[in-house]
Amino acid sequence: MNACTDSRPLIMSYLDGELSEAQAAPLRKHLLECQPCRASAQDQKNLTRWLSTAKQVEEPVHVPRDFAARVARRAFQGDRGALTVEAPMAVLPQRRDERSFRFVLVLTAAAAVIVLCFAVAIRQMTLPTSSRMMAQDENVLPLDKTIQELDRLNARDCEAAKPDVKPAEAGRRP
Amino acid sequence: MEARVMEPQPADDLDLVQETVAGTQASFELLVERYQSRMFALARHYTKNPVEMEDLVQEAFLKAFTRLDTFQHQSSFYTWLYRIATNTILDWMKRRGRSPVTSVEDPELIGEPSRVKIAAPDAQMERNETARITHEVLEHLPDIFRQVLVMREFEEMAYQDIAETLGISIGTVESRLFRARARFKDKLLQLHPEFGQGE
Secondary structure: OOOHHHHHHHHHHHHOOOOOHHHHHHHHHHHHHOHHHHHHHHHHHHHHHHHHHHHHOOOOOOOOOOHHHHHHHHHHOOOOOHHHHOOHHHHHHHHHHHHHHHHHHHHHHHHHHHHHHHHHHHHHHHOOEOOEOOHHHOOOOOHHHHHHHHHHHHHHHHHHHOOOOOHHHHHOOO | OOOOOOOOOHHHHHHHHHHHHOOOHHHHHHHHHHHHHHHHHHHHOOOOOHHHHHHHHHHHHHHHHHOHHHOOOOOOHHHHHHHHHHHHHHHHHHHOOOOOOOOOOOOOOOOOOOOOOEOOOOOOOOHHHHHHHHHHHHHHOOHHHHHHHHHHHHOOOOHHHHHHHHOOOHHHHHHHHHHHHHHHHHHHHHHOHHHEOOO
C-alpha cells in the first residue's frame, strides 16, 4: 500500500487503534515516506486532542437526591417509564389507523343519510297529489264485493243460457 | 485503547441483576446508584435541560429493569445498559424531530472537508476554555455526528461496540466517524478561525 488515496481513509482507524497489525504495518511505512499523509495524521491527532481535553475536564454530573431509590421504587411498582408510552414509532401508526377508521365511519354514516333522503324523496314523488290521481286511488271494489258481483253476473248468465221451455208445452210432447 | 465500557466488577453486577430478577428492590437500587453518574454524563451530551436529562436516565433504567431477564451476560452490564440508554436517547431525539439519522443526502453533511489544518489546543490556553470551545462546537454538530463522537471520544468505545449499539456495520461507523471529525474541524474553524494553520 503506497498510494495516498488508499492510506488516507485508514489513518483515522490507525490512530484509534482499530487496525490489525497486517493493515497498520504498511500504513506506518507509507507515513514515513509521505509528508502530506503525515500532515493529515497530525491534523487528526490535533483534532483528537481537542476532544480528549474536553473529556478530561468534564464537570461532575449532578444526580438528583434519592434518584436511585425513586427509580427502583417506580420499577418495582410496574412503571415502564413515561417516555415509553409516547414512543411515536409504535403509537403514530395506531393513531393513523384510528383516524382512518373514524373517517370511514363518518363517511359510511353520511352515505346512509344520503340514501335515506333519496328513498324518502322517491316515496314522496310516488304519492298522489291533489292534481294527480294514481290507479290505486280510483274507485275499485274491494275483493269480497268483486267476488259477489262476479257470482251475481255468473248466475244471471246461467239463467240466460237455460232453454226457454214452458211446463205446459212440455206435457204435450209424445 | 481500552474501552471504558469494560466493567471492573462484572461479578457483582451479575449478582445484583439476579437478585433484582428474584425480586429484591434494594439490589436494583444499588445497580442504579452504581451507574447513574455515567448515565447522566451520557445524557448531558444531548441535552442541557436537567429535567430532560433526569427523564432520559430514569427511562433508560426503567427500560433496563423490564428487560433484565433478557440480559445475556455476554457483555458487561454497563455495555448492555449503555445500549439501552443510547436507544432511549435516539427515540427521544426522534420524538423531538431531531432525527439522529439525518439524511446523508444533505449536501451540507457530505461536503468536502476543509483543507485547512487545525492546531492542537494551545498549551497556554486554560483546559476549561478548551473544553468550553469543544462543547460549543459539538452542540453545533448534527446529532448523527455528535453521537459517534461522544461514543468514541468520551465513552472510548471500540468501533465494534459502536456498531452493535447503533445497529450499523463497522464500515458505517468508520465513515460516519470520519465525517463527524471533519465536520467538527470545519465548525471549529468556522467559529474560531484563529485555530487554523493554513493549507
